[in-house]
Amino acid sequence: MSGGSSLLDSLFQRSLEDLIKGLRLYIGDESSFISKSLDEIRKEIKSTDQQTKATALQKLTYLHSLYGIDMSFAAFHAIELSSSQHFNFKRIAYLAASLSFDPLTTDVILLLTHQLRKDLQSHNSHEVSLALHAIYYICTPDLARDLTPEVFILLNSSKGNIRKKAIALVLRLFELFPDSVRVCFKRLVENLENNDLGIVCAVVGVFCELACKEPKSYLPLAPEFYKILVDSRNNWLLIKVLKIFVKLAPLEPRLGKRLVEPICDHLKRTGAKSLAFECVRTIVSSFSEHESAVRLAVGKIKEFFNEDDPNLKYLGLQALTIVAPKHLWAVMENKDFVIKSLSDADVNIKLEALQLVLAMVSEDNVVDFCKVLINYALKSDPEFCNEILGCILLTCSKNVYEIIVDFDWYVSLLGEMVRIPHCQKGEEIENQLVDIGMRVKDARPELVRVGRDLLIDPALLGNPFLHRILSAAAWVSGEYVQFSKNPSEIVEALLQPRTSLLPSSIKAVYIQSAFKVLTLYLHYSISTKGVISSAFQGVADLMQENSQVVRTGPVADSDTESFEDMSITHEWFPSTSLKVEPITEESIINILNLVEITLGPLAGSHEVELLERSRNVLGLVELIREELPGYLVKREEDNDKGQRKTHEMIKLIAEAFSEELGPVSASSQEKVPMPEGMVLNQSLDDLDAICGDFGLHIPTSFSLGRSISSEKDDVTMSDRQSKEELESTESTSLLAEHRKRHGLYYLQSQKKEMVYDDYPPANDLKTGSNADDEADDLIKLTEQSLFTKKKANQARPRPVVVKLDDGDGPFISAKKVELKDDLISGAVRDVLLGDEATSSSRTKKSDKSSSKRRQKGKLDIDKSSGPKEDSKSMESSELENANLRKSKLHSRGKEKKHRSTAKDRDEHEEGDKQKVSHHHGKHKSRQRADGALTLAAQSNVIPDFLL
C-alpha cells in the first residue's frame, strides 16, 4: 500500500521545474504561493519513496537558497537521502546539506560522518568530489578529526581532480582541527613538486591562505615558492606566489634582494594585466626600497592610466596610493592625471584620486589644495562632497594639526564648510572647532568671529546637519566671549526664536553659553564701575545716568588685583577688543528682558538639562533685577548689603567660568588610581541583601528625613524626631560607609557651595585630581604661547598648539592573536622542524645540502647551551620524524587521538619534553629553552640557502 501511495505522490508531485514555472507565472504575492508549496514539500519529504523525497528536498533547497526559506526541519531528511545508491539523489542531498547546514547549530551533522567516510573511499570520483564539497561546508571540529585520515589518503589520489579538491579541503581541516597539520602537512608540501600544474596551484592557494593568517611559520618554504616564481609561467600560480611573498618579505629582509629581479622580469614580460598588476602591487607594497623596481612599477601604472579600462585606472590609482607615503614623486609625476580623475564619472576612481591629492598636501600647499578641493566639493554630488570635506578635515587635523600654520585661515575654512550646501560633517567640524579653541590660544579671536557669524545666521538653524556645528559655535562664543566685539549680539543670537529648532542637547549648550556671556558681561560692567555702581548715586541721578554712555577704561585699577588672583590669568577684554559696544543700563535691561522672555517658558521644560540651565540663568537675572534702579526704589535700605552680595556672586561665577578648559588625554581616566580596598570584579551577590535592608528606609529618611530633622528641630515632636533621627543616622552611617568605600564616584563636597556653578564640564582639568600635573604643563604651555604672541606679533609664526604627551593619537589596541592560528602555526612549525631530516632524503642534492645547513644552524645553537646535547638533539629530531611517519602510517592510530587531547599550544614544548625524557631527564628545562631557541633561529637560518 505504501508503495502505491508513494507512486501516486510521485506521479502527482510537482517537480522543481513545475515549482519554478509556477513561481514565474504566479501573479500577486509570491509568499502565499511559496507557503502553499512548502506545505506540499513538508508532506512529500516524509515519503518513503526516495524519488519523492529527493524532489521535495530539491525544491526546498531551491526555495531556501533563492527565497530565504528556512529548511532546518529537513536536515535529517538530507542525511537520510545522502546514503542513497543513486548518484542523483546523493547529489541533491549533499547540495541541500552544503547550502543549509550550519556547522555550529545543525546537530545532526555527526550522523553524516559514516556516510561521508564511505563516499570519500568510493571508486566513483564524482561521489568523492561530492563528499569533499559537502565536508567543506558542514565541517565541525569533530568531523574534521574523524575524516582527516581519509582526506589524507586522497592527498595522494591518482586522480588529479580529486587530489586538488582534497588539497583545498585541507585548509578547512587545519582550521578546525589543528592536529591534522601533523598528519597532512608533509604530503601537502610534497604536492608542491607535482607535475600537474592544477595541483601545484591548489597547494599554493592553501599556503596563501595559511600565510595570510600567520606568515612566520611558512618562511622555511620560501625556496620552494621561489622556484615556482622563477620557473612557472602560469599567471594564476604566479599571482598566488606573489601574494605569499608579500606576507613573507617583511619577516626576512634578505628575501627582497632575491625576489625583486624575477618579479621585475615577470612585469616586463607578461601581457596579462592581472599578473602585471600583482607584480606592481607587490613591488610598491613590499619592495618599495628598491628604487629601480619602483620606477618600473610606476611606469607600468602610467601605462594603466593610458588604457581605456576604468578598472585599470582604478587599480593603478590604488597602487599609487600604496606607494605615496614612501615615494611621493610617483604621485607628483602623475599629478595631472590624479587631479583630472577627481571629476571622473566613477566614484571609485574619484575616491582614490582624492586620497592621492591629500597625500600630496603639505604645510606649504595646504591652502591651495584646500581651495581646489572645496571647489570640487561645491560641484560634486552630496556623497562625494562630504567625502572631500571629510578628507580635508582628516588631513588637516592629522597629528594635532601638524600641517596647519595659519589657524585663522583654517578656522575660517571650517566656517566656510558650513556654507557648502551638502555639508554633513557637523560632528567632525564641531569637534575640531572646540579642539582648536582649547589647543590654540591664538586662534580664539578668529574662532569667536566665525562662531558669531554662524550664530547670527537664522537660516543655519533649519539644517539639522549643521546643528552640531552650531553647538560648537555656541560653546566657543560662550567660552571665549572676552574676544567678542559685541557680547549682547551673541546673547541675542543664542536666544533667537529659531533656536526652538535645535535638539534639546544643543539647546542646552546654547543656554549655557548665554549664561556665560551674560555673567561675564555683567561682571565686566561691574568691574568697570558701570551700570550697577550707578545705583550708589541714588534715584535722583538715575535719569541722568540712563542717558549717559557708561564706559570707563577696559579694566579699572582697583579691580586688576582681583583678576590677577584668579588661578589662571586671563586677559579680560584685551586691548584688541576695546571697541566693545558700550554697556549701557538700557542694554543690560534689554538683555535681561530678552532672557526672561525666552527662557521663562523653558523653566517648565520636561528636559532636565534645559530646565536646570534655564533656571540657573533666570536665577541670575532675578538677582540682577534686584540691583537695577527700577527695583531699587522699593528697597533702598537693603541696597548696600544686597549689592555686595550680588557683586560677590557674579564675581564668583565669572571666576568659575574663567578657568580655562584644556584638552584632556584620552587615557587620563586610566591614571586615576584605584582606591585602596576597592575590589573590582567583586561578587555583588550580597547587594540584594543590602538593598533589601535599604528598601524600606530610603524613601522617607534618605533624602528628606535629614533636612526635616535639621530644619524643624524645634517644631517636630521629640518622639517622632528621635525616631527619624535614628533612621537618618542609620542611613547616613550606611551612606558614609558607602562614601568611604566608593568616594571616587561622589562629587567633591565643595562643589555644592557654588550654587550657580553648573556641572563641571566633563573634560575640565581641575576636576580630575590626577590631571594636575598635566594641567600644570598646560598652564606652562599656554603661558609660553602668551609670551610668543607678545614677542612676535608681526612675524606671525605658527601658533602654539597644545599637545598632550600621551594618548593624543588613537588607542593602540593590543594585538589579539587568534588561538586557532596559533595552533596551526605551532603544528606547522613542529612539522617543518621535523621535516628537515626527511626532506633531505626525499629531494634533490641541493636541498640535501641546504637542509644539512639548516640542521647545522640548529646545532650551533644547541652548542651554545652545551656541547653534550649536540647528539641528543639530532637523535631527538630524528626520533620525532620517526614518530611522525608512524603517526602518518597509522594515522587512525591511538597516538594521534592521545595527542589531540593535549593542549596544542604546548605541543612543541611537549615534544621536546618527550624527547628529553628519552634521554636525560635532568636537562629538561634546558632542553626546553633550546626548543624555543631553535624556533627563533629558524627564520634566520633557513632562507640562507635561498641567498
Added chain:
Amino acid sequence: MIKGVILMNDKGKPRLVKFYDYHPAEKQQELIRRLYAVLSSRAENVSNFVKVDSLFGSDARLVYKTYATLHILFIFDSSENELAMLDLMQVFVETMDKCFSNVRELDIVFNFNKVHAILDEIILGGQVLETSSSEVVKAVEEISKMERAANSIMAVPSITGWQSR
C-alpha cells in the same frame, strides 16, 4: 579566498547564491538586497569593483559584471587578485555558455542543480581549482550523464513496486 558568488538579474532577483561561509538564510537575503542597492546605484561603463567592507568585513572586495539581464558578483578578500577574478568570471560564463549553448537567464533559472555543479567544479570552499572551461564542461557532462543513468534505473523499481501490489 573567494567568499561568495552571486548571480542576480537586473531586478535584484537572485538566481544563484553561494556563500563559502555559513550565513543564515535571512542574512543572505539581506546581503543580496543591499548588494543590489549598491549595484543599481552604479553608472554604466565604470570600474567593476565595489568596496563592501561594511557587509563582509575589513578587506572584502566585490567585483561584478553585467551580462544582458544578469549581474554576476564575486566577493573575495585580499588574497585574490581583482583582475584575476574578472578572468575567472569570464571562465564561469564561458562554461555556462558551453553547457547551455548560448546561456540566457532562463537557463540559469531552470537549471539550479547544473549551475551549482559548474560552479563547484571551478571553486571549492573559496579556492579556485579549475580555470579551464573545457575541463569543467567535461566534468559537468559526466555528472549529468550519471544523473540521467540514475534516473532511468529509478523508473524501474517504482514500476515493479506498483506491479507487485
